[in-house]
Amino acid sequence: MSATAARPSDVLPGLGRKIGSLRRERRWALVTAYISLIIAAIFMLGPPLYMLLTSLKTSAEIADLSRSPWSISEITFSNYAQILGDPMFRGFFYNSIIVTVLVVAITMVISVLAAFALARMRFFGSQVLATGVFLTYLVPDTLLFIPLYQIVGGLGLLNSIWGLVLVYPTLTVPFCTWIMIGYFASIPKELDEAALIDGANWMQMLTKIFIPVALPGIIAATIFAFTVSWAAFVYPTAFITQPDSMPLTIGVVSQLIRGDTFAWGQLMAGALLAALPPVIVYAFLMDYYIAGLTAGATKG
Amino acid sequence: MAQVTLRRIVKEYEGGVQAVKGIDLDIADHEFVVLVGPSGCGKSTTLRMIAGLEEISAGDIAIGGALVNDIPPRDRDIAMVFQNYALYPHMTVYDNMAFGLMLRKFPKAEIDRRVKEAARILDIGMLLDRKPKALSGGQRQRVAMGRAIVRDPKVFLFAEPLSNLDAKLRVQMRTEIKKVHQTVKTTTIYVTHDQVEAMTLADRVVVMNHGVIEQVGPPQELYHNPATKFVAGFIGSPAMNFIPCRLEQSGSALQVQLPGGAALPVPQDRTARYQAHLGRELLFGIRPEHLTEVRPNDHRENMAVLEAVPEVVEPMGMETLAHFWIEGAEICARLDPATPAAPGRKLPLAADMAKMHLIDPKTNKVL
Ligand SMILES: Nc1ncnc2c1ncn2[C@@H]1O[C@H](COP(=O)(O)OP(=O)(O)OP(=O)(O)O)[C@@H](O)[C@H]1O
Numbered sequence: 001m002s003a004t005a006a007r008p009s010d011v012l013p014g015l016g017r018k019i020g021s022l023r024r025e026r027r028w029a030l031v032t033a034y035i036s037l038i039i040a041a042i043f044m045l046g047p048p049l050y051m052l053l054t055s056l057k058t059s060a061e062i063a064d065l066s067r068s069p070w071s072i073s074e075i076t077f078s079n080y081a082q083i084l085g086d087p088m089f090r091g092f093f094y095n096s097i098i099v100t101v102l103v104v105a106i107t108m109v110i111s112v113l114a115a116f117a118l119a120r121m122r123f124f125g126s127q128v129l130a131t132g133v134f135l136t137y138l139v140p141d142t143l144l145f146i147p148l149y150q151i152v153g154g155l156g157l158l159n160s161i162w163g164l165v166l167v168y169p170t171l172t173v174p175f176c177t178w179i180m181i182g183y184f185a186s187i188p189k190e191l192d193e194a195a196l197i198d199g200a201n202w203m204q205m206l207t208k209i210f211i212p213v214a215l216p217g218i219i220a221a222t223i224f225a226f227t228v229s230w231a232a233f234v235y236p237t238a239f240i241t242q243p244d245s246m247p248l249t250i251g252v253v254s255q256l257i258r259g260d261t262f263a264w265g266q267l268m269a270g271a272l273l274a275a276l277p278p279v280i281v282y283a284f285l286m287d288y289y290i291a292g293l294t295a296g297a298t299k300g
Numbered sequence: 301m302a303q304v305t306l307r308r309i310v311k312e313y314e315g316g317v318q319a320v321k322g323i324d325l326d327i328a329d330h331e332f333v334v335l336v337g338p339s340g341c342g343k344s345t346t347l348r349m350i351a352g353l354e355e356i357s358a359g360d361i362a363i364g365g366a367l368v369n370d371i372p373p374r375d376r377d378i379a380m381v382f383q384n385y386a387l388y389p390h391m392t393v394y395d396n397m398a399f400g401l402m403l404r405k406f407p408k409a410e411i412d413r414r415v416k417e418a419a420r421i422l423d424i425g426m427l428l429d430r431k432p433k434a435l436s437g438g439q440r441q442r443v444a445m446g447r448a449i450v451r452d453p454k455v456f457l458f459a460e461p462l463s464n465l466d467a468k469l470r471v472q473m474r475t476e477i478k479k480v481h482q483t484v485k486t487t488t489i490y491v492t493h494d495q496v497e498a499m500t501l502a503d504r505v506v507v508m509n510h511g512v513i514e515q516v517g518p519p520q521e522l523y524h525n526p527a528t529k530f531v532a533g534f535i536g537s538p539a540m541n542f543i544p545c546r547l548e549q550s551g552s553a554l555q556v557q558l559p560g561g562a563a564l565p566v567p568q569d570r571t572a573r574y575q576a577h578l579g580r581e582l583l584f585g586i587r588p589e590h591l592t593e594v595r596p597n598d599h600r601e602n603m604a605v606l607e608a609v610p611e612v613v614e615p616m617g618m619e620t621l622a623h624f625w626i627e628g629a630e631i632c633a634r635l636d637p638a639t640p641a642a643p644g645r646k647l648p649l650a651a652d653m654a655k656m657h658l659i660d661p662k663t664n665k666v667l
């Protein structure tokens with residue numbers, strides 16, 4: 001097939017060169033794309049690889065500056081064994097999971113309901129509210145943690161994972177609501193009208209039409225909420241000082257760095273273990289992330 | 301099954317746009333009524349008010365004798381087919397049709413029976429497990445109709461259901477819709493801007509323009525006795541010709557004096573009807589199909605001969621259209637294809653004066 005395309009045309013002489021140059025252009029585009037992708041991949045994967053290598057080394061080998069940090073002479077799993085054998089570290093893990101699961105659940109319930117209302121029920125001020133929701137997201141957490149510290153402290157929730165469960169949604173809800181408004185708004189209006197005539201009430205319309213149709217959006221929002229609350233650093237640093245309430249992000253850092261002693265092997269092992277759940281969640285949810293789920297609703 | 305009654309229905313959108321300006325309409329049980337009119341005439345708005353998707357600003361709507369002004373769509377017992385089908389994309393064809401019945405808590409067996417029956421009527425039995433995205437436009441349209449049929453509602457509402465289909469499929473689905481109506485006999489209100497669709501489907505056609513009803517009647521009635529200039533020009537294709545004229549006395553009879561000197565005798569039986577307008581400047585209306593070549597031995601009464609010089613001649617196969625101009629008014633005549641018509645050559649035309657119309661240009665009413 002491609003051979004025919006490259007052959008100078010007998011019927012239309014002179015066209016062959018044109019086709020050939022198009023193919024050459026395409027090849028160059030591909031080569032450039034691959035080169036930049038490879039460079040990007042090296043950049044992105046370099047640090048995790050470094051972490052992996054370091055986590056598999058003994059402390060002595062890490063400290064040996066005469067060797068290349070990218071080589072490894074003797075693989076050891078002792079760092080992992082120490083981390084996983086440490087009940088405190090397992091506690092960090094547990095805290096992170098509890099906080100993240102609750103935050104994702106709270107976020108999705110609030111933002112799906114809010115987005116549905118803002119996208120579909122026209123009421124006084126709904127436009128302003130929708131914009132306001134997004135503006136909230138633009139305020140960085142580095143600015144907010146001081147007033148929030150007062151609030152969380154006032155509620156007596158400092159040094160408690162419940163304080164985090166309360167505070168993280170301020171980061172996740174606005175953005176997830178924004179994503180969901182976009183997805184809901186893209187659902188054709190006739191679909192609601194058909195459902196209304198078919199006998200659905202608002203709740204049935206949401207659960208039986210909007211949520212299934214906007215599933216890709218819901219998954220995107222879930223991934224976002226998961227990532228934000230799993231990786232949150234500023235708020236737990238500010239609100240949590242006791243190790244038994246710490247999530248992984250600050251637990252690893254605060255417990256494995258004592259003064260200026262860095263337990264590098266364990267730090268890297270802990271960080272890699274901490275990075276694992278998001279990878280698993282992404283891989284799992286991506287299977288369900290079937291874009292273009294609305295295809296076929298209307299004339300198309 | 302039910303009749304539908306509209307009383308002085310008004311729709312005013314925010315910003316003061318009056319889309320519907322107080323219309324009255326009575327639709328009988330089992331009747332197939334088509335709302336037709338040009339873009340923006342308010343036909344969709346009217347249909348959506350009947351469906352309950354749009355609030356009415358004033359007036360009353362009754363379905364099956366019960367006032368439904370403040371009743372939500374789901375309790376009006378209506379089913380609607382949308383222009384862009386509005387199928388639920390995540391459900392199979394079967395579930396799309398079953399959805400309304402499931403929400404209404406019908407027993408499983410009954411749902412199954414109805415879906416299968418509708419699928420049989422529409423010939424989509426083999427598509428039941430497919431998702432909408434795996435269907436062609438015509439198949440989606442059938443599913444949308446199936447979703448309405450299974451509900452067995454009091455009224456079917458169709459919102460320009462065929463305008464997204466290509467010409468051939470549109471004709472086919474038109475027949476299909478008519479067949480379905482003859483089978484299930486549910487009262488049907490159908491909106492379209494296509495007058496051919498309106499004429500072929502309707503028991504009665506409602507012609508709307510600028511938010512008011514111009515005329516209601518069976519297709520033949522609208523064709524032969526249009527009430528207004530708008531209806532006269534809207535129904536029929538090619539459209540009726542309108543030529544400015546003066547009504548004059550000619551002996552004991554009347555005649556239509558056209559610009560350029562031609563005078564056409566008005567049939568005797570119309571004399572009384574038109575007498576009061578003697579001497580007035582009026583519009584002479586005649587359909588292209590009543591303006592033909594002069595046939596030898598034509599024994600029809602009331603034929604008048606008109607000399608014309610066509611400027612454009614369009615052979616259509618079964619007929620030939622000849623276009624010429626009288627004082628800026630474009631006139632179209634339908635000729636037998638054997639007629640030797642050519643642009644710029646004189647052609648005598650026969651006007652069937654028994655089919656003529658006179659229109660008062662002040663009121664736009666047909667006299
Ligand atoms: N939501 C709205 N807000 C304001 N004006 C509207 C709205 N919907 C329709 N209109 C106006 O109401 C009038 C009638 O609209 P409608 O949709 O009923 O026309 P239609 O007869 O269905 O035309 P078409 O053949 O183009 O569909 C139009 O002038 C339109 O601009």
Ligand SMILES: [Mg+2]
Binds near residue numbers: 344
């Ligand atoms: Mg419309």
